[in-house]
Amino acid sequence: MFSKEKIDELIKNHPKLSAIINTEETFWQNPLYNNSDITEIEGLKIDNILDAENRLKRFAPYIAIDFPETAPERGIIESPLKEISNMKISIENLLDMSLEGKLLLKCDSHLPISGSIKARGGIYEVLKHAEDLATKEGILSLNDDYSILAQDKFKNFFSQYKIVVGSTGNLGLSIGIMSAMMGFKVFVHMSADARQWKKDLLRSKGVNVIEYEADYSKAVEEGRKQSEKDPNSYFVDDENSVSLFLGYAVAALRLKKQLKEMNIIVDNNHPLFVYLPCGVGGGPGGVAFGLKLLYGANVHCFFAEPTHAPCMVIGMMTRLHNEVSVQDFDIDNLTEADGLAVGRASRFVGKVMDSILSGIFTVQDDVLYRYLTLLADTENIYIEPSAAAGFPGLKWINSTPEGKKYIESINLIEKMKNSTHIVWATGGSMVPRDVMQSYYKKGR
Numbered sequence: 365m366f367s368k369e370k371i372d373e374l375i376k377n378h379p380k381l382s383a384i385i386n387t388e389e390t391f392w393q394n395p396l397y398n399n400s401d402i403t404e405i406e407g408l409k410i411d412n413i414l415d416a417e418n419r420l421k422r423f424a425p426y427i428a429i430d431f432p433e434t435a436p437e438r439g440i441i442e443s444p445l446k447e448i449s450n451m452k453i454s455i456e457n458l459l460d461m462s463l464e465g466k467l468l469l470k471c472d473s474h475l476p477i478s479g480s481i482k483a484r485g486g487i488y489e490v491l492k493h494a495e496d497l498a499t500k501e502g503i504l505s506l507n508d509d510y511s512i513l514a515q516d517k518f519k520n521f522f523s524q525y526k527i528v529v530g531s532t533g534n535l536g537l538s539i540g541i542m543s544a545m546m547g548f549k550v551f552v553h554m555s556a557d558a559r560q561w562k563k564d565l566l567r568s569k570g571v572n573v574i575e576y577e578a579d580y581s582k583a584v585e586e587g588r589k590q591s592e593k594d595p596n597s598y599f600v601d602d603e604n605s606v607s608l609f610l611g612y613a614v615a616a617l618r619l620k621k622q623l624k625e626m627n628i629i630v631d632n633n634h635p636l637f638v639y640l641p642c643g644v645g646g647g648p649g650g651v652a653f654g655l656k657l658l659y660g661a662n663v664h665c666f667f668a669e670p671t672h673a674p675c676m677v678i679g680m681m682t683r684l685h686n687e688v689s690v691q692d693f694d695i696d697n698l699t700e701a702d703g704l705a706v707g708r709a710s711r712f713v714g715k716v717m718d719s720i721l722s723g724i725f726t727v728q729d730d731v732l733y734r735y736l737t738l739l740a741d742t743e744n745i746y747i748e749p750s751a752a753a754g755f756p757g758l759k760w761i762n763s764t765p766e767g768k769k770y771i772e773s774i775n776l777i778e779k780m781k782n783s784t785h786i787v788w789a790t791g792g793s794m795v796p797r798d799v800m801q802s803y804y805k806k807g808r
């Protein structure tokens with residue numbers, strides 16, 4: 365906990381902090397946001413994302429073999445982008461307002477292999493590490509057909525190595541499933557928030573799951589300690605990993621293609637709004653970074669956090685980044701949105717977001733369930749609570765003084781009728797039926 369004096373001083377400098385400390389739903393507009401085109405931030409540019417995309421293409425023939433559900437897409441792990449017009453009408457009725465523009469859902473909830481946005485960054489990082497090891501050993505070259513990686517020879521080779529990660533659940537699933545399939549020894553350190561079925565599923569695949577009574581930060585710390593003891597062990601650092609971040613950023617290239625195929629224009633007269641659920645920051649940060657490189661001033665990215673785990677908004681607002689945790693303000697970090705139950709944000713991501721993120725809003729748990737159920741009823745799409753966090757962004761932007769202020773600040777009022785809004789649904793398809801049924805009932 366911070367001292368009362370310290371908290372008072374921070375509130376004086378950042379008035380919105382007071383509502384956040386009271387766990388009220390809040391909208392924060394980023395004062396450092398620079399609505400312009402970008403080519404590079406913190407040394408990262410489009411070439412880095414293209415490099416990641418090419419790596420995923422090299423691995424695709426292998427993935428298509430070991431994960432046959434990806435065969436129709438030839439081993440490329442991607443999710444649909446869907447227009448959800450029925451949901452749009454229902455939201456308009458629910459909130460008694462009209463939503464300008466088109467409403468789309470990015471269904472990372474239905475990404476193959478691990479059913480969440482973590483199938484982007486998490487799997488990418490495992491593949492990159494495997495490639496580094498195998499090329500260094502001289503058993504793989506970048507020009508090979510990577511389908512050879514499905515052979516026992518490679519699984520035996522990777523079995524000498526360990527991969528370790530700390531997670532609230534979904535990162536563990538992605539890293540665990542992919543690493544175990546490739547032959548690695550995997551250790552997933554799970555925080556108290558992690559759902560039982562995620563731990564059971566991982567154990568069934570031969571993954572070592574270590575459970576903690578404490579939150580995500582503790583699971584990461586213990587994972588890091590375990591990994592440091594062993595030179596053959598690799599720690600996936602969710603808080604600082606550039607490679608994880610670039611894996612997520614590839615989503616932007618894919619999304620651009622999908623928008624084009626749907627004849628949806630994003631330009632000076634057709635703004636794009638994207639609402640992304642945020643935990644430690646890597647997933648939404650990577651996607652936002654990629655989109656900003658591609659669309660510049662024409663895309664507006666907002667993060668969504670639970671009212672009880674608002675680590676990124678506190679970190680960015682105070683500019684203290686990972687030097688503060690929500691617990692410093694006596695916020696409990698207890699939320700049903702397990703994928704977002706993070707008390708301390710990534711410093712690396714916060715810094716990259718400083719000038720490109722439009723803002724952050726916070727969401728109460730019961731609101732997540734309401735949207736989850738509404739989406740199931742109107743579109744027959746089932747997502748997990750964390751993944752519904754983006755929906756309230758529509759209300760903030762369309763019908764609140766805070767949203768209006770943002771729209772005015774960048775001269776978008778006349779253009780809103782041409783706008784496109786993408787709610788990023790970050791997880792859900794692996795949730796067992798009975799668990800999903802209980803989510804659905806809660807939303808009713």
Ligand SMILES: *Cc1c(COP(=O)(O)O)cnc(C)c1O
Binds near residue numbers: 481643647748751790
């Ligand atoms: C992990 C996760 C997020 C957020 O990703 P971060 O990289 O932790 O910010 C959002 N939604 C779901 C379902 C997740 O599992």
